[in-house]
Amino acid sequence: MRERYPGYDVLAKRDTPSWNDQTRRAIDARMAIPLAARRFFSDDEWPTVQAICGRIVPQPRDRARPAPVAAMIDAKLAADDRDGYRHASMPPQREAWRRGVRAIDAEAQARLGARFHALAPDAQDEVLKAAQRGEARSDAWGDMPPAEFFRARLLHDVLGAYYAHPSAWSEIGFGGPASPRGYVRMNFDRRDPWEAAEALPGREADARRDNASVR
Amino acid sequence: MTTLVRPRTPEAVGVSTFGEWPAVAGGDGGHRPGLRERRVAEETVRDAAEERAGRTVHLGAGVLALSVLADSALEHYRGSFHNKAMVAPLVSATLSLATNAPATFGARAPLPLLDAVQAAAAATGVAGLGFHAFNIGKRPGGLSWLNLFYAAPVGAPFALALSGFFGRCAVRLAGDSRTLFGWPAGRLLAATAAGGLIGTAAEAGLLHFRGAYHNPAMALPVTIPPVAAGLLAAAALKPAPALRRAARVGLVATAAVGVAGVGFHLFGVSRNMGGFRNLSQNLLNGPPVPAPPSFLGLALIGLAALSLMEANDA
Amino acid sequence: MKPTPGVTMLPSDNPLTTPRATNGRAPDVFRPGAWTPMRCWSDDDEVDFAIVGTGAGGGALACKLAEYGFSVVAFDAGPYWRPLEDFVSDEREQSKLYWTDERIVDGDNPLRPGSNNCGKSVGGSTVHFAMVSLRFRPEWFKARTTLGYGADWPLDWREMWTYYREVEETLTISGPVTYPWGPKRPRYPYRPHELNAAALVLAEGAEALGIPWSATPLATLSAPRGLSPPCVYRGMCVIGCSTNAKQSVLLTWLPRALKAGAEIRDLAMVGRIEHDGRGLATGVRYHREGRWRFQRARNVVVAGYAIETPRLLLNSASAKFPDGLANSSGLVGKNLMVQANQAVWGLMEREIRAYKGPPSLALTEHWNYKDDGKDFFGGYAYMSQGPLPVAWSSVLAGQRGLWGQGLLDAMQDYNHQVGLKIVGECMAQERNRVTLADETDRYGLKIPRVTYSYCDNDRRLIAHSLAFMRVALEAAGARDIWDETDDTCHLNGTARMGDDPRTSVVDADCRAWDMRNLWVCDGSVFPTVGGVNPSLTIQAIACRTADRIKTLARRGEL
Structure with missing residues (x-):
């Protein structure tokens, strides 16, 4: 799809009165998380x-600057930062993630004969959709x-990580x-000069120019 | 017969700031000169006073135009100039300023041009009133407090209209200092300046109400200028020296409010979050720094009106 | 005790791990690095009041009681923030403001306590509340008698009107010049804020439907006040205000409380209220700086909000009170009431950018004050909305099941999204309750289990609101409208007040029927919730309770 905010980079405002x-300290730390940083998940779980x-x-x-989503989730679990509630049917978050990752791999094996990360994207989506619909073939x-x-x-943890990243902010x-x-x-x-300019169809260049001067 | 540009008197040459106000017209010295001698002296003093009054009206109109220029530049920048017409007051106020300012120092552009510029400013101001009223009316809630607070302000174009009007008055005073548009010059100026002060005080009152009068000083522009306006209007109706003296005091205080207001508003900007470091926001969201000098401009015109009344009544 | 000279911000100053309010001083929330003197009591001093919780109820009460000359120690499990220095413009980082200790949730409509309704901070959830400051409709105080549902409060609305005024002045509410609903009230101390586009959509919809709307009375400044600057419209109110424009308990009642001689103990988790053989409270057992301690007190006030308050009362069970304290009625923890928080969302052709400005700048209370044409009891207000990206993605995923490219595409419409959301009155039901789970938390205390299910009346109210708001949003020009059907907000009612010890936990003065030196001062005491955000009412009740305590003390009836 076309880019809605061409050239907009929320980080251009890092050294303005907006930050x-x-x-700066908190976002710098987040930006510095390596994609492969991991303390909680095992070697086996990580690719999944x-x-x-x-x-x-x-x-x-x-x-x-891709958002290090998996690494951010790993950090949350390593610190065991919780959300304040847990449905009675669910184990605590660490146990839930371990079991869920294992189960998704098991579903991939059961349905398509390979581990989840080895599947093609469409096949991966199929496995995830089945989980979303509540269909379980594996007893994992x-x-x-x-x-x-x-x-x-x-979804809660993945989106909570992704939309806390400047790349996602720039995207939307x-x-x-x-x-x-x-x-x-x-x-x-109305937009302030320090806000993203949206590209009207056929006017991408205008938006790109405005976004280049966001500060 | 009057000449367009009067011969400069020694007194007039030195007058370039509003700090040097003419003493009470007709004030005499220690000795008692003969009748003829006194008449000539009085004529000279009166001419000088009228000359100064005309320039002061230019100065007042110029200050008004400057206030409007800066204020509309800020506010219309805030409004992203989304309507092309939002450039009009900037152009108009700039021209008004460009003609009034030199005229303040006696250097006038050709009169028809000068008059046309002032007329355009007045017309732009009147049109702005219409635009701003429309802007208020089309928002949800219509004529509500919320829209009076935050939609386009009515007071700003009003100031531009006044600037244009007084600019035209100043142009005419150069030709005939006794009458304006068929009215006694001093009185007409006094009455309109008083009206302008009331209108501007009403605008300040509205916006300071929006600010909940959180600082006691916010009461100043809604008390002193209306009092001064009342005295000025009274002086226009009744030619009594005591009234004129009182009006003069009120107007000088009003002028001081206009100057001090800039300081207060700068203080207001500084105490918003981020202060001057966050100028790109606070200049727009804080109290409007260019607004208070409107009082100064109107006070100057009021003072000029008093001088004219004194000169003409003498 | 005097503040230690020369010590300001140490590098180890982590308010989440080390208490800040110690050694005779507490943080000065208005000045970076500065401190304000604080009177300190020893655990062995028998203070007049030990108050558990420093939010809307406990914070306001601590201030008033200290000003009336009582000795007061107020405990909070959360940190003592310095908003100017500690608050980050970021949803993820600011989850540090929320009560994220685990609660087990179940029932037909399990709640999600935490970010939207539970604060763990000195100042409670007012540190991250949306600042909507509304008065109850007068009839709600006698809902049973005048409107035919719920229960009557043992309070008179005219008396409450004067306390509402006191709170509005303390919080310097910025509100409309005239309020369209209810009996005449004095003008709000400050003027309303400018509306953002999201609020203008609400206004346009209301005008198209011919119902009144208003700028929302908000506890954020529209002009400077003291050391607080006016709002900069950064739109991050619900993750904590970093400019001090928000008039939270942390910035209003608590500085006054400190000045009046109250002590505030941060990072102090109260685990148990002790009592003597006569059945009177003797003080609180609390955890601070790595150990359990006991503060003696003549009176104990529980102000932990509608989950932690019953949890503490239940966790304080003893041989004398095996079902927990103040629970002879069996109602402690029961009648938990949330407020329905459903929404309709749609897309506008025009840019909205709802992230700018306080999230709920406009509202209508039409269906709070109109009684005919309803097939349900109670009422609702609805307000404009401004969700931040993480919260918004969570709504799209949770409600519409979106993920993958579908979600990324939907998120691209962020700046055109607009919504209307209710605060809707839910009925009290005994089956909705807080009990103790078998699991324990890091302090070794049993964690709460929160059970919640809507009743038919709740569902009818929700259906009515969704249908009505859909029409309003359409009328304002939105398209692709859909319903968010499962959100709730606020927590009330687990220690209700009343006239009868058999059917209530506390009396009109928030004093426990069973233990006359135990008080409850928060949303737990609400017999009904009404269709407005509860914080103003909680604070008004706290002010009234303080006045009543002063009167009772004078009469020797404490």
């Missing part, structure tokens, strides 16, 4: 986790409902960090 020191993240948020291949799920795992654990035209400078122009169809 304060503590935000990465492949799952790649299908839930298929990032453009040529992206300069145990008493954990696949649909609940998929919705409340997997979000203003990103905003303190001390917030926004001035609040009405319909």
